[in-house]
Each structure stands twice: as structure tokens, then as C-alpha cells.
Amino acid sequence: MTKNIITLDIESAPRIATLWRPGMQYVGVDQLLTDNAILCAAVKPLGKRAEYMSTADLNPENLRDDYALMGWLYEKLKDADIVIAHNGVRFDLPVIRERMTSHGFPAFRFPRCHDTFMMYAKTMQGASGKLAWLSQKFSTLPKS
Numbered sequence: 001m002t003k004n005i006i007t008l009d010i011e012s013a014p015r016i017a018t019l020w021r022p023g024m025q026y027v028g029v030d031q032l033l034t035d036n037a038i039l040c041a042a043v044k045p046l047g048k049r050a051e052y053m054s055t056a057d058l059n060p061e062n063l064r065d066d067y068a069l070m071g072w073l074y075e076k077l078k079d080a081d082i083v084i085a086h087n088g089v090r091f092d093l094p095v096i097r098e099r100m101t102s103h104g105f106p107a108f109r110f111p112r113c114h115d116t117f118m119m120y121a122k123t124m125q126g127a128s129g130k131l132a133w134l135s136q137k138f139s140t141l142p143k144s
Contacts, residue, residue, distance in 0.1 A: 005046040037064040080111040
């Protein structure tokens with residue numbers, strides 16, 4: 001049986017909140033002005049070309065409107081068996097799941113994730129686990 005394996009990366013916009021002063025402090029949900037949003041995603045099925053989608057391509061007037069992007073990602077992820085992502089377990093997949101759910105997409109079994117951040121953290125201890133740093137240190141290719 002052939003597995004449907006894809007690599008995945010997303011870039012997201014932060015939540016925006018009102019604050020009384022700078023510095024470390026608790027920020028309550030009543031202080032939030034906007035929720036987070038996924039701005040773009042890259043998906044590469046094993047043996048195929050990479051595909052990219054961006055809210056700038058879909059709705060340049062409102063970059064935080066990620067509904068169409070979530071529909072595109074839903075179609076790419078719903079039949080995946082394995083996802084390879086850097087920090088996918090703690091960030092990418094939970095953020096994608098929350099954004100899809102908030103837009104009303106039907107739930108589906110999320111694929112098993114091979115998280116390269118977790119693999120690195122279990123086997124090495126360097127200055128940083130960030131993908132840009134690891135790409136610079138261990139590869140001739142930059143994080144793209």
C-alpha cells in the first residue's frame with residue numbers, strides 16, 4: 001500500500017491585542033482585536049512538485065481572510081497519511097486544525113506527523129532549532 005506523504009509549511013499572522021503598557025503581562029481574550037490567520041502555505045506531495053497558496057493571491061485586500069486558503073489546505077491534507085513539517089506537531093497542524101474548525105470545515109483524521117524540529121531536539125543540542133538556522137548550518141540550501 002502506497003502512503004500519501006506530503007511536506008508542509010505555513011506562515012501565520014499574529015493575534016493583535018490592546019495593551020496598557022509594554023513588557024511581560026497577561027493578555028486576556030477581551031483584549032484581543034484580531035485572531036491569528038494563516039497567510040500562506042506550501043505543500044509538496046512526495047514525488048510531485050511543490051504547490052504554494054497565499055491569501056495575497058486569493059484576497060489581496062484582506063490578507064487575514066484565510067477561508068479560501070483553508071479550503072485549499074483541507075483538500076491537500078484530508079487524504080494524507082504522513083506529513084513532514086518543522087514544528088508541525090506543536091504549531092502547524094494545531095493552527096491549521098483551529099482555523100479549519102473556525103471556518104466550519106468538516107473534521108477529519110489528521111495525518112501522522114514526522115516533525116523535524118522534534119527529531120533535531122531529541123538527537124542534538126545546538127544554538128537553535130529554528131529551520132532557518134538549521135538550513136544554514138547543515139545545508140547548502142536556505143530556508144525558502
